[in-house]
Each structure stands twice: as structure tokens, then as C-alpha cells.
Amino acid sequence: MGLAKQQEQKILYISPLSLGDVEFQERNLGLPVRAVNQEEFIERVFGHFKGHLCVFLKRADGTPSNTFYKHSEKERMYKYLQTTFGINTYVSYSTFYQKVKKHKSDILRTQSNIVHTYMLVQDLDYYKFGMTDAECLQKIGQMVAKGELICPTFIVSTGQGYQLIWLLEPFKNIAGYTNDLDWRRIQDHMYEQLKELNSDSVVKNPSAVTRLPGSRHNKTKNLVYGFLANEVTFTLQDFLWFYDIVPVADRSVKPKKLNKKKATVTTIVKNWNEYTLNKQREEDIFIFVNVQNERGKSYIGIRNWLALVLRFHALVSSDNDTEYAEKRVKELCEIMDMSETDEEEILRRSLPAETYYKQWIEDTWDRNKYLRGGLFYTNSRMLELMDAKEDYYIQWKMKTIKIKNAKYEAARKRFEKYGEEEADKHTWEAFQERRNEKLASDKADKLWQLEEALDRHPEWTNKQLMEHLGWSLRTIQNYKKKLHK
Structure with a gap:
């Protein structure tokens, strides 16, 4: 079947242009990938985001730190990331409304504070099973080729394992509502599907964080690399239909004795x-x-x-x-x-x-x-x-x-x-389109008339052209300017 299932209704795979030091990843994955730096990763995932992006640090002694940045504060965020290089650094799946605690006990990186969620993530700790990086990539490539797994947008080499990230069109994610429940069902499904690679259940929380490319894994001292594997930005529905997950029903209807008599059908x-x-x-x-x-x-x-x-x-x-x-x-x-x-x-x-x-x-x-x-x-x-x-x-x-x-x-x-x-x-749009086409046609026709008149009578004054063409002086002057552009 190959990638056919991923193209049944919507194109779910667009290969990136192979770029960077990617020979190992491409050889084992069996698909082209492109190396991306920290800035490109953030730009592709979050774009012109609303709310506050969270950068999470986990120091060697286990001390955590959440720092929040608005889109207008990105440059300050990049400077901050340079100064914290070498500390375990993560970025949130979502953006958040509030960045300052009103009370000491407040938790900012929580679902009730989410503005939009931007990704689905699976964290693979396959190395704990004795599996190599190459074997992990080969398994992912096989699953994609067989149509069992949607090809991830990014494959992130965390310095110790791999994380798979699927980029989503940003959506509101209120706990207990349809988007939240759909998102969790998809995460649950892929968590079960990737258990052979020792998937981690921590990803089931939309306020969680993922390793940030361009940072360093403190324990192993390895760099965190990001690889673009798929150019597509997905919707939650893409995953529901691909994996045959039943979408969450959102209408409350109380069961009651059914009326078997036929009733008059109205449109309300x-x-x-x-x-x-x-x-x-x-x-x-x-x-x-x-x-x-x-x-x-x-x-x-x-x-x-x-x-x-x-x-x-x-x-x-x-x-x-x-x-x-x-x-x-x-x-x-x-x-x-x-x-x-x-x-x-x-x-x-x-x-x-x-x-x-x-x-x-x-x-x-x-x-x-x-x-x-x-x-x-x-x-x-x-x-x-x-x-x-x-x-x-x-x-x-x-x-x-x-x-x-x-x-x-x-x-x-x-x-x-x-x-x-x-x-x-x-429709109004069709009317506007016809009107614009007519205006463009009239403009082209007037330019042609003026050009023909000047070719035959280059010595004519504006007044003579006005009399010949039946136009106003302002129209003659305007179209002469257009001819000379």
C-alpha cells in the first residue's frame, strides 16, 4: 500500500528537500529529511503565535524553570536560549494566556491556561529495550511505508532517543471538550501503536513539553537535532479518519420513549x-x-x-x-x-x-x-x-x-x-470578479486606442486626442502616463 492510505482524501505526506547532514537518518528511515535549526523549528511549529510560548529548563540538580515569551519577544527568547545552552531545554506543545502567577500556588503551564495547541508528540525511549537509533528509524520508516503511521512532521534526536512531532493547525484545547478529547484519543492510539519503541505516556498532557532542537542533553552532552520529514500541517480530523478513531459526539440527548407515529417534518x-x-x-x-x-x-x-x-x-x-x-x-x-x-x-x-x-x-x-x-x-x-x-x-x-x-x-x-x-x-465575489475583469478589459482597450492614435498622429496635442477619442483631458493624461511606465 505504501503511502497510498495517507493520500485517500487529503495529501498527508509531502517530502521535504533533502538538506544537511542527514545521511544516517535518510538511510534508515527510507525517506528524505531536512536538518532544521532551532529558529526554523520554532517558526515552522508556532509561526505568528498568540499567547505565550513556554521555554522549560530542567537543571542538573532537578530544579525546573518555566519562562514565557510573546511573539514580539522572540529575539529576547533566542538570547535567553543562548545563555542557557547546556541545560536541558524544552518547548511547550501549546501557548498560554497568563505568564505571571497571581498567587504563589498558581500553576501556569496547565491546560486551563492554554490558548492554542500546536502539535501531537510521541516520545520514544527504545534505547531502554536495547534497540539502536538505526533500528528505531527503520521501524518508523516501515510503519509509514505500510500506511500504519502518518509520517511525522519532525523527527527530533533528543541526545538519547527520538521524539516524533506532528505539526497541527493551532486549535483551542479546553479540557473535556471535543478538541481535547479527540487530541487525547489520537495520542492514546499512537502511544499504544508505538509501544514496541517504548513510547512514553507523558505526552498525553497538552501542557507538556518536548526537547528543543539546538539545545544540549545535559546527561549525555549530545546535541538535540531536528529533522523535517513531512511538509504537511495536519488537522485533528486527519488523524481521526486515518486511524479510524470515532470522533467525540458533542450533542446531549436524553433517551426517552420513542414516538412511532409519523410526525409532520418541519425545517426547524x-x-x-x-x-x-x-x-x-x-x-x-x-x-x-x-x-x-x-x-x-x-x-x-x-x-x-x-x-x-x-x-x-x-x-x-x-x-x-x-x-x-x-x-x-x-x-x-x-x-x-x-x-x-x-x-x-x-x-x-x-x-x-x-x-x-x-x-x-x-x-x-x-x-x-x-x-x-x-x-x-x-x-x-x-x-x-x-x-x-x-x-x-x-x-x-x-x-x-x-x-x-x-x-x-x-x-x-x-x-x-x-x-x-x-x-x-x-454571489458578491462573482460580481466583483466580473467587474474587475471588465475594468481590466476596458483599461487594456483604452491603452490600445491611445497607442494606435499616437502611432498614426504622433504630432497631435492632448486637445486633438480628446476630440478624436472622445475622452476627458484627465483620462488622456492618465493613460499617457500608463503608456510610458
């Missing part, structure tokens, strides 16, 4: 009863797949999740009719792109819906593991996972999965008035 979700809402959620999944089929747009990465959610809602709408729920998944398989999978696999992947349903009904779901009972998602979360937050056409087609804001309402009116094919021609 809050007015729907439990049967009609869940039944229409089923239909919306079919609508989503059909529209993407018509467009030729891939949804391969989320097929298993779509089937799982469909099966769950079918169980809710049918009052736990497992045969009906299975039948609905089979019907979805009939219209889905089934490349590199089959009905049996999709049915197997969607079967846990019965467990989610049972735990929701019985109120026995694990509060530490799951944010809500069941597999109910808010519309915003569903659209985010479907990559359709700004896809107003597909929202318009679906009955329940939509966000009725001003942009949606404007798009809905265009679709209803002009249809899908013509709707995009009637």
Missing part, C-alpha cells in the same frame, strides 16, 4: 420529535453521499464513520430494530464508493453502533472517555467532520445538518432562485 430541528429527527439524520447521510458522488468528490476517509453514525440513528429511530439498522447500512453501501473495501468490512466497522445505543439507553457510558452518551453530533460538529462548514449547497440539500446563519440564507436564496449551476454566478 428543535420542533422535530425523536423519531423524525433521527430518521432524517439517516436520510441526510444518504443525501451527503449522493451529492458527493455527483460531484466526483471523495469521502473515502469518512466512510466507516458515516456508516457508524447512520446505523446508530437508525437504531434510535426504530427503537433498537437491529435488522432495520443493518439494512440501512447495506443500502448505503449500494450507493457509496466502495474502493478498497466491501460490505462486510463496512458492516463490521459500523457494528459498535449497537454498543453506543445500549450504553446511551442504559445510561452506562464512560464519562471519562466520552463527552456525551450515544453518537449524537451537533450540526456544527457534523459539518466540520464532513468538511462542509462552508458548503452551503450540500447544507441546503440536507434537511437537518445545516447552520442557518446569514451566509447560509443568502446561498439558499441563490440556489432556490437560480439553481445549483447558476448560483455561484450571483
Whole structure:
């Protein structure tokens, strides 16, 4: 399979240009890498960050030190790093709001103080198993080549082992909410996956720190090196879909006796009863797949999740009719792109819906593991996972999965008035584009007219050109300047 799985829906691997003293890493990893210095590492990971970046020092006697810097204080931070060279130096996964303690007992490097989180990290202590650096890199390379592991953005040689870092689009990380729980599930999954390389559980905390390239490991006296292995910046969803991790459900729904009588379907979700809402959620999944089929747009990465959610809602709408729920998944398989999978696999992947349903009904779901009972998602979360937050056409087609804001309402009116094919021609952006094209065309036409007139009558004055072309004196003067640029 190679890197094929990493390119099913989004490109998850872009090789860097091989650069620096990287022969050992490339030979064992089997992939090109680029050596990066301390400044480039910080720039690539954090960019123009918000909040305060934390530099953590751990002195030889075990004394810890957290120092916080704003983006505008980077130069001061680099000077500080020069003076602390030789001390174990780390940088935080996240940035933080507060940098000064209000009370002596305050802890600044904690999740409640996080502005954004920037990375996923796995710390590998394989050397404790008697494994060499070369063997570790070879194992990582094999896992990437087989499509078992997303190629990390950075491989950091810590002076004693390796740390793998996946660069993320910065996200808010509030404890107990969807981003936090998704991030932790991904970290847990990769921690288990890399146990053969003696992965360290310390990485499961988003306020943790990682070794900073360009520093020195105090115990071994070895330098810490950073190697860029992948140019991609990821989202949490990339990892959820790649590893088939079920995204955290974020909508709270209390189980109650289902109304089997058919109710009138309205377009306002809050007015729907439990049967009609869940039944229409089923239909919306079919609508989503059909529209993407018509467009030729891939949804391969989320097929298993779509089937799982469909099966769950079918169980809710049918009052736990497992045969009906299975039948609905089979019907979805009939219209889905089934490349590199089959009905049996999709049915197997969607079967846990019965467990989610049972735990929701019985109120026995694990509060530490799951944010809500069941597999109910808010519309915003569903659209985010479907990559359709700004896809107003597909929202318009679906009955329940939509966000009725001003942009949606404007798009809905265009679709209803002009249809899908013509709707995009009637947006403000399209109008501006047509206007700019016309202005550019008019400008080119005027320049051509003036140039032709001057070629035929180089002796003409501005007044004669005004009479000939029918333009104002100011227009003649402006276009003459443009001709001479």
C-alpha cells in the first residue's frame, strides 16, 4: 500500500528537500529529511503565535524553570536560549494566556491556561529495550511505508532517543471538550501503536513539553537535532479518519420513549420529535453521499464513520430494530464508493453502533472517555467532520445538518432562485470578479486606442486626442502616463 492510505482524501505526506547532514537518518528511515535549526523549528511549529510560548529548563540538580515569551519577544527568547545552552531545554506543545502567577500556588503551564495547541508528540525511549537509533528509524520508516503511521512532521534526536512531532493547525484545547478529547484519543492510539519503541505516556498532557532542537542533553552532552520529514500541517480530523478513531459526539440527548407515529417534518430541528429527527439524520447521510458522488468528490476517509453514525440513528429511530439498522447500512453501501473495501468490512466497522445505543439507553457510558452518551453530533460538529462548514449547497440539500446563519440564507436564496449551476454566478465575489475583469478589459482597450492614435498622429496635442477619442483631458493624461511606465 505504501503511502497510498495517507493520500485517500487529503495529501498527508509531502517530502521535504533533502538538506544537511542527514545521511544516517535518510538511510534508515527510507525517506528524505531536512536538518532544521532551532529558529526554523520554532517558526515552522508556532509561526505568528498568540499567547505565550513556554521555554522549560530542567537543571542538573532537578530544579525546573518555566519562562514565557510573546511573539514580539522572540529575539529576547533566542538570547535567553543562548545563555542557557547546556541545560536541558524544552518547548511547550501549546501557548498560554497568563505568564505571571497571581498567587504563589498558581500553576501556569496547565491546560486551563492554554490558548492554542500546536502539535501531537510521541516520545520514544527504545534505547531502554536495547534497540539502536538505526533500528528505531527503520521501524518508523516501515510503519509509514505500510500506511500504519502518518509520517511525522519532525523527527527530533533528543541526545538519547527520538521524539516524533506532528505539526497541527493551532486549535483551542479546553479540557473535556471535543478538541481535547479527540487530541487525547489520537495520542492514546499512537502511544499504544508505538509501544514496541517504548513510547512514553507523558505526552498525553497538552501542557507538556518536548526537547528543543539546538539545545544540549545535559546527561549525555549530545546535541538535540531536528529533522523535517513531512511538509504537511495536519488537522485533528486527519488523524481521526486515518486511524479510524470515532470522533467525540458533542450533542446531549436524553433517551426517552420513542414516538412511532409519523410526525409532520418541519425545517426547524428543535420542533422535530425523536423519531423524525433521527430518521432524517439517516436520510441526510444518504443525501451527503449522493451529492458527493455527483460531484466526483471523495469521502473515502469518512466512510466507516458515516456508516457508524447512520446505523446508530437508525437504531434510535426504530427503537433498537437491529435488522432495520443493518439494512440501512447495506443500502448505503449500494450507493457509496466502495474502493478498497466491501460490505462486510463496512458492516463490521459500523457494528459498535449497537454498543453506543445500549450504553446511551442504559445510561452506562464512560464519562471519562466520552463527552456525551450515544453518537449524537451537533450540526456544527457534523459539518466540520464532513468538511462542509462552508458548503452551503450540500447544507441546503440536507434537511437537518445545516447552520442557518446569514451566509447560509443568502446561498439558499441563490440556489432556490437560480439553481445549483447558476448560483455561484450571483454571489458578491462573482460580481466583483466580473467587474474587475471588465475594468481590466476596458483599461487594456483604452491603452490600445491611445497607442494606435499616437502611432498614426504622433504630432497631435492632448486637445486633438480628446476630440478624436472622445475622452476627458484627465483620462488622456492618465493613460499617457500608463503608456510610458
